[in-house]
Amino acid sequence: MAPQRFREQFDQIQRSLSGVALAMGPDDSAEFIYEKGVVLARDGDEARLVEDTVRTHFAAAPDLVADHVRRASPETNRSGITRIRVGDPGQGDRRGDHTVAGALRALREHENRHGRRLVSRNHVVGIAVNSCPGDEPVPVARAEAPNPAAADTEHDRDTAVQVLVIDNGLTHDHAAYPLLAHTRGDTQVRETDDAGILQQYVGHGTFIAGLLAAVAPNTDITVRNTLSDAGAVLESEFGELLFDAVEEGGWPDILSLSAGTPNGRVDGLLGLDAFMRALRERHTLLVAAAGNNSSATPFWPAAYAALPEYRDAVLSVGALRGDGEFGACFSNHGPWVRAYAPGERLTSSLTGFDGPVPYVYQHSTYEDCRFGFGYRCTCSHPRHAGVLSDEGAIAKPDQVMFDGLAQWSGTSFATPVVAGLVASHMTAEKETDPREAARQLLARNTEFAEVRGAHVPALRPATWRPVEVSTA
Template identity: 70%
Template sequence: MAPQRFHEQFQHIQRALPDIPLTMGPDDSAGFLYEKGVVLVRDGEEAPFVEDAVRTHFTETQGLVPDHVRREGPQTGRTGVTRIRVGDPTQGEDTVPHALHAVRQAEDRRGRRLAGRNHVMHIAVNACPGDEPVPVPRAGSANPAPAEGRYDPATAVGVLVVDTGLVHDHRCYPPLAHTTGDAQCAETDADGVLRQYVGHGTFIAGILAAVAPNTDITVRGTLNDAGAVLESEFGALLFEAVDRDGWPDIISLSAGTPSEDADGLIGLEAFMWELRDQRTLLVAAAGNNGSATPFWPAAYAALPEYAGSVLSVGALRADGEGGACFSNHGPWVRAYAPGERLTSALTGFRVPVPYVYQHSTYDSCRFGPDAYSCTCQYPPHTGVLSEGLTSTGGKPDQVMFEGPAQWSGTSFATPVVAGLVADRMTRYRERDPRAAGAALLAATADRAEVRGARAPALRPPTWRPVPAAIPALPV
């Protein structure tokens, strides 16, 4: 992913989390975000062992006083992790890479990773946006269009969407008439302008309901705060989401983070262990970095112990024939589904709401020499976060939302696949969501070209390709 947009988003997330000093990894590139001066370890004997190893290393090599390295309480309980402060984040270079290096030899002896960064977990259009939403005429139709079928509360498949909350008028969008959950916090700013990421969870729920009408969809606003939360807190928030209503058939999660670690995230370990012992299928977005670097928790799908419980989803481009330029890819991505220029609910139909674009489009694809009319370029607009905009006297583009929207990202390919699994459960009276997911993948012979590989492609019957000729952005 080109650093420009990543850096713009970094500043936005840092403003939303002002009390948490953040930095980028691994080298100020468009990789991941994490908390400065803190590492995560497991509770129990590993926490004091890591604390002592880091303290000894820093005392001997950098002359830091022992108080600079300390466990921070209270511990996080059910998630089984402890924060260890490894330096003052306001003073000079971040000490986290040095601390992780200090425990590397101990990890080699013990045969597993003992410490990790405290990553920022974010919705998949947050630190790596595919694009921003585009208004669709009020009379515009959904894509995917609503499938035939009826909602039967006695047989409906339970789907939990962990995301931003529901906009207040979501029930004005017919497919969401019986969707429940948390309200979206602070939909507009002091000037009445729609905030960035508002409607993300509502958009996802609209896609799910269109693909699988016989679903009980619950949307939890776990990521209402700018779509970002620290890894040390995310595991507990996921537990809270499933505890409120019980483990559902399917969790649709369009959030995560890249990481240098190849065996998952310490902060999610306890949740993933419990998930593994349930019947729930986690359908997770692969992320929008245009990279093969694993994006967690979607990448758990490639670990043998989680293979049946996690289904990772990448995005197809608008014509459905190949991978979207922004989509992450690699052997850890199990399937691809339409995720570019889908149409669903962003706001209801009552009062038009203005939105100001945050990012500018590019002259060419920011992920490489892709030859199609991708969302990097079209529809063209100028964003308020663009460097030099104020100095040149330019103004960001503003549009009005009063109904459906068109949006792109693996965030939205994910509910397509979650919906296809739920629909299969209804049609075949399948009670096991993991068996339904495995059968769905086994039954599809469709393939799409993704970065030189032929990958499984799941295209809903009611989805239609979007023409390459993209109209100008409405103003």
């Protein structure tokens, strides 16, 4: 049974992706979300093979109609992906889509013969996941220093490392935060609702940019508003959007991405295949969040770091808890996560520099850690009631005011910390190759943390301050 937070976020993403019917997968679990009635295939012969095979398969089934198999979007694009309709998205409920599952089964023999995957669900790619960050932001007084604090490095226009953040857009008042003076890019389309309440995820990209700029001041950061709709986009569109982002200003030195999805497989996302192959041929280093499912299941695109052909091109990042000694309760883990960094209760810029802005919590905290950890984690502290969790209940959702800074937790935020450390290493060592800088950083690192009983590389910025951790 999918946990409470996942069900709450599923409903919110369903509303934001209006007109797209969604289901949980592979069953009523918390693994991933995908589009009902549709599968993905590579353009050309493979798409035709998928169509023909699925049509034959469904023609023999009494409850399925062959005419349902039709090409949903025949145009060719840079991602090289075609959406193929295999059923009526209006049938069934959110617990799964048996027509999509049938289409995947029908292609197994062909996939075995070809030696590679030919068909895929159309997954929802979201801000580092279970479709939500590790928690919701908590207001911090402007007088409090950011954590990590700003490193003692000057910004040099000629040597600044080029960093691209793929996320949601910058808040309109981000430039009032001194560390973001050299940050540019897209602004958030709509920050507040009709009542003037800050919408969920607004400030996520700004918060990430602030962390990056603190760890590595000698950076030119560009933020792209690629994940504007509740931090979610369909896999069939994501590859194309990534191409748009990197080609608009040229491929950067470092691409910081705090989004992804599991897919129940170990060979990546079909919709990102073309982009990842293009990335492999460039100099860009992709630093990607491992996700917040508290799971060892590969989370893509971060898990590309475990595939030999992408090991140099991708650096996957998990989150450490507040004291930096152990893994955060929410952080994904496993051999595909190459490094961990502080990711719990970090302090950075959000919004409200032009004046306080209200926010209503969407999710209630839990009595205990939802992942079974025994320390006082972000699942249960600080306490608040949320509008989604307490719908129809007596409890009134809690409201807070943001006035510039916030604390926030998630692998979303451990990721820009590591991206910043790579950029800082490039500046210090006059290294122009970001992939070589990442290799050097990991090779020279002597610090470790414990995650699920394993000793893992821990990358802790010198300006980061541990947060006291107590038992629940």
